[in-house]
Amino acid sequence: MKTTMGRNCLILLLGFLGLGALGGGGALVISPGGRLIGMPLSLLKKSPFHDFLIPGTVLFLLLGIAPCLLIFALIRKPACTFAEKLNCYRDMHWSWTFSIYTAFILIAWIQLEMVFLQAVSWLHTFYMVLAIAILFVALLPAVRSLYQKSI
Template sequence: MKTTTAQNILLILLAFLGLGALGGGLTFILSPDGTLMGMPVSDQSPFRSFLVPGIILFVVLGMVPVGLVFALLKKPTFDGAELLNFYPDMHWSWTYSLYVAFALISWIQVQMVIIQAVHWLHTFYMFYAVAILFVALLPAVRNLYQRKSATDAV
């Protein structure tokens, strides 16, 4: 399958997010006290260590986006993913790329609330999530994942 420039940008955005989150999540899993990242656990945090946030980061913002890169390229059928596909006229992988962007926005928002501050990286990742949404919603990208007929839907 030939890819378009807009699709390649979406794939790169998801891959960069996923690989970074895999690294960050794994670091927190291996060092739940935050020493590997040089980040102490905040007194305002509902977590006593970074283990649970590390697992969430690793899975939701790491494994899922990396998996989506392959799913967006191959368009596999996956009945489990179709259960949460709110856009039945679109392939589930496209819909989940939107979900990842909203998960990133939520992740950053929760971080800012917990630490009661805004770091420049929060702003960067908020704009990053908007970029994922913007590119995924481009007509050139939507057309690649739109189902042609009702028989294409699972």
């Protein structure tokens, strides 16, 4: 029972991240000027971007689509040769490893956002805690044991 509770918690955390990033990233792709979600282009003055299209696309794909696909992979554990080539933990199923990667991508995203915006908001703290929670839950022994490959 404990093992599935940890897995379900990981799935819930990834689902929250994915749905939020699909909404936010999608809004920025649809409205690169930021009007749809009330983000002025002036926020980007210290960044390499002229509008929100590229950041929105990256947010939508890496932190939106990817975690949503990971949920399926964590539940079904499908084989994927390409994903296995990127798996640095050979004794673990690639979906578990990619949940770790997702947490680090979120940490990098938040760090870059704070640098480019030259500001820190409560949302940065919230999403940093979310990334740490994803890491913590994924690294729980009960969760790890679900994704350990049998040798």
